[in-house]
Amino acid sequence: MVVRIRGAAKAFGPVTVFEGIDLDVHQSEVVVLIGPSGAGKSTLLRCVNGLERLDAGTIDISGERLSYQQGPLNRIRRNVGMVFQSFNLFPHMSVLGNVMCAPVKVAGRPRDEARQEARQLLDKVGLADKCDSFPSSLSGGQRQRVAIARALAMRPQLMLFDEPTSALDPELVGEVLEVMRALATEGMTMIVVTHEMQFARKVADRVVLVADGGIVEQGSPQAVLDEPATPRARAFLNAVLER
Amino acid sequence: MQWLSDFIDTAPVFLDALWLTLQLALWSIVLAAVLGAVLAYCRLSRLGPVRALAAGYVSLIRGTPLVTQLFIIYFGLASIVTIEAFWAGVIGLSVHNAAYVAEIYRSGIQSVPTGQVEAGRSLGMSSWKTMRLVIAPQALRTVLPSLGNQFIIAVKDTSVAAFITVAELFRTAQIVAAEKFRPLEFYVIVGIYYLVIVLLLSGGVRMLERRMGRYGV
Numbered sequence: 255m256v257v258r259i260r261g262a263a264k265a266f267g268p269v270t271v272f273e274g275i276d277l278d279v280h281q282s283e284v285v286v287l288i289g290p291s292g293a294g295k296s297t298l299l300r301c302v303n304g305l306e307r308l309d310a311g312t313i314d315i316s317g318e319r320l321s322y323q324q325g326p327l328n329r330i331r332r333n334v335g336m337v338f339q340s341f342n343l344f345p346h347m348s349v350l351g352n353v354m355c356a357p358v359k360v361a362g363r364p365r366d367e368a369r370q371e372a373r374q375l376l377d378k379v380g381l382a383d384k385c386d387s388f389p390s391s392l393s394g395g396q397r398q399r400v401a402i403a404r405a406l407a408m409r410p411q412l413m414l415f416d417e418p419t420s421a422l423d424p425e426l427v428g429e430v431l432e433v434m435r436a437l438a439t440e441g442m443t444m445i446v447v448t449h450e451m452q453f454a455r456k457v458a459d460r461v462v463l464v465a466d467g468g469i470v471e472q473g474s475p476q477a478v479l480d481e482p483a484t485p486r487a488r489a490f491l492n493a494v495l496e497r
Numbered sequence: 498m499q500w501l502s503d504f505i506d507t508a509p510v511f512l513d514a515l516w517l518t519l520q521l522a523l524w525s526i527v528l529a530a531v532l533g534a535v536l537a538y539c540r541l542s543r544l545g546p547v548r549a550l551a552a553g554y555v556s557l558i559r560g561t562p563l564v565t566q567l568f569i570i571y572f573g574l575a576s577i578v579t580i581e582a583f584w585a586g587v588i589g590l591s592v593h594n595a596a597y598v599a600e601i602y603r604s605g606i607q608s609v610p611t612g613q614v615e616a617g618r619s620l621g622m623s624s625w626k627t628m629r630l631v632i633a634p635q636a637l638r639t640v641l642p643s644l645g646n647q648f649i650i651a652v653k654d655t656s657v658a659a660f661i662t663v664a665e666l667f668r669t670a671q672i673v674a675a676e677k678f679r680p681l682e683f684y685v686i687v688g689i690y691y692l693v694i695v696l697l698l699s700g701g702v703r704m705l706e707r708r709m710g711r712y713g714v
Contacts, residue, residue, distance in 0.1 A: 319569035324623060332621035346634045356620035359630055408620060469692055 255280055255314075256443045257302060262311035264297055271297050272467045275311070277413070282441040286454040286475075289464035290490055294493050295447040296339075296416050298464065298493065301397055302445065303334045303414060316411060332360060335405030339417040341397040343389040343404070349376065350385040353404045361408060368407070375403040395426030406437075415446040415454050431457075451494060456477055463487050503682050507673055514669035515690055521583070521655040521665055522694075525590035526648050532591060533598030540603050551599070558596035563657050566593055571661040586658035586665075594651045601643045605636030638709045645702030649695050656691070666690050 256279050263273035271294040279285050287295040300306040302313060302318055304327045315321040315330055344352050353372035363371075376382050379399040389397055398418055405413060406483055415434065419427040431453050434441050438444060438457050448454065454475055459497045461478040463471045463486075471487045478496075482488045558566070571585040572591075580588065609632050617627035629644035637644075659668035670687035674680040 290616075303619055305619065328618075328621045328623055331619055334619075336619035338612060338616065338619075340612050341612075342612040343617070344613065344635075355630060356622065359626060360621045387697065404620070433573055 256283075256316055258314040259298075259302075259446070260312050262298065262301065262313065263309050264294065264301060264306065265309055270467055272464065273310070275464075275469055277462065277469065278442060279445060282436045282443055284421045284442075284444045284446065284457055285460050285462060286458035287447045287462050287464055288443065288451070288454060288490075288494075289470075290493075292429075294467065295464045299366045299416050299445060299447050300416050302412075303331050304334075305334055332356075332408050333411045335408060335410035335411070335413040337398065337401050337405055337415045337418045339420050341389075341394070341401045341421070343397055343401055345389050347388075347393070348385065348399050349381065349387050352400055352447070353388065353407045356404070359405050372403070372407055373404050374418065376400070378436075379403045380429070393426060394422045395429045398422065398430045402430075402433055402437070411443060413442055413444045415444065415448070417447050417449070419448065419450060449494070451479065463490065465490060472483075500682060500686075503677075503679070504686055507683070507686070510669055510673060511666065511686070511690060514664060514666045515694075517583070517663065518652075518655050518665040518690075519694070520659055521586055521663065524587040525655070526651050528587065528591035528652065529598050530596035532595035533602055536595055536599035537602035537606065540599060541606060544603060555596045555599060556662065558593055563593050563654055564645060565587070567657055567661050582658075582662045583645055585661055586655070586663045589661075590651065590654060590658070593646065593654070597647050597650075598644065601640050601647060602636065604643075607641035608639050609635045613620050641709065645699060645706075648702075650652065650670055652694055652698060653691060679691045 257456060257493070258465075259275060259277040259432070262275040262277075264271045265273075269371065275298065277285075277429075287299065289295050297306055301308050302315070302320075304322060307322055315334060318326075318330060320330060321327060334426055344355065350369065353366045353375060357368040357371065358365055373382065373385060376385060379402055381396060381399055381403070382395065389400065392400065402418075406454070419430050419433070422430065427450070431450060433452070434444070434446070435457050446458075456475075458475050460472060461475045462469055463482075465480060465486055468489075471482060471484055478487065479491060482491055499683065535552060538552050539547045540555070542548050542551075567586065567589040571580065571582060574580065574585075584668045613631050614627055617631040618624070622630065655665055656667035658665055659671065662668070664689050670683050674683035677683065
């Protein structure tokens with residue numbers, strides 16, 4: 255099992271975001287978190303690599319308990335790639351520099367090896383010709399693909415996607431989802447927060463609906479999206495799918 | 498062409514003084530840049546007392562005149578330790594400029610979006626590596642104009658060292674003007690020396706800005 259979450263709870267001040275969340279993610283599984291805005295999907299995702307602290311509960315990643323001590327936390331983070339809604343590429347580094355930076359400076363890999371691997375990754379996300387460009391000259395879709403390559407460069411066991419297409423123009427969403435789909439096909443373990451229901455339907459092994467501070471429903475995409483069992487799930491899906 | 502001959506006649510004396518001014522400026526800028534970084538780091542520390550200490554330093558230094566600070570270090574401390582005038586000047590100017598530089602660094606660091614920190618941390622970088630590889634380069638680029646401005650002030654402020662007997666440009670001008678009884682000429686001439694240094698420095702800063710600006714955000 256790659257991720258094991260037990261009794262996770264999080265509050266911002268007096269506001270409870272979620273509590274009592276249990277969630278397992280298995281090797282090569284693609285888990286898509288859906289749910290209304292503010293339901294805590296992103297917060298839950300950010301707890302998995304310690305960007306947010308749980309107030310209660312535990313998270314184990316590949317059998318290692320997530321702690322907030324710098325050393326162990328940084329070690330776990332090397333194995334957990336994260337892709338952000340707003341890309342967060344390093345604007346002062348070239349595309350190649352963005353992808354190479356962590357492998358060289360964090361993992362301590364030889365520069366030549368890291369460069370070669372970075373080129374391969376950029377080729378994989380269809381940006382081999384952009385190695386020497388700077389992020390500011392790229393489109394949103396291209397930036398997000400670089401961000402995916404940057405996360406993959408650390409050879410993570412698990413990839414977290416936090417609404418990776420929400421900041422993109424509609425016509426650029428497809429190219430990013432395509433890269434993610436390819437990654438899923440290769441067997442990458444992924445947790446994806448998204449509002450793209452088509453992606454959830456086609457790529458997810460399991461869809462998890464988070465609402466009202468907890469997991470309302472989970473199961474295969476067909477089960478959750480087509481035959482939701484709870485009124486809460488039906489209400490959410492009606493609102494989303496009728497758009 | 499009285500002015501021109503004044504300028505040429507006194508050039509050897511002024512060039513010696515210029516050299517001293519440059520040394521004073523260089524030392525105090527380099528030390529202020531380093532001390533300012535430490536102070537900025539303290540001001541953004543998670544530890545309350547460390548933050549308070551750094552904030553106290555900044556208000557104390559910014560709240561008192563440079564000339565007072567130099568007098569305290571050179572004349573005031575003379576009863577405890579004797580510091581050579583030049584080094585008293587270097588210390589005073591560094592301590593003084595560091596307070597301003599620290600504030601400039603701090604504003605630069607705070608101008609970098611949190612998403613950048615999160616991206617660094619999510620890749621497994623320690624907070625120090627995130628600072629060094631991700632935050633500092635972006636912050637530095639943002640604050641380069643303000644930093645350049647502060648260094649220009651630092652160059653001109655070396656003239657205050659004249660009052661603790663350092664024979665830099667301004668003190669030399671005072672001496673020469675008094676010897677020749679022509680204050681207008683020699684104070685204008687010394688002004689020109691400062692102007693040339695400042696123009697060169699600001700040209701250098703502009704060049705640096707252009708080079709660092711190539712990734713254009």
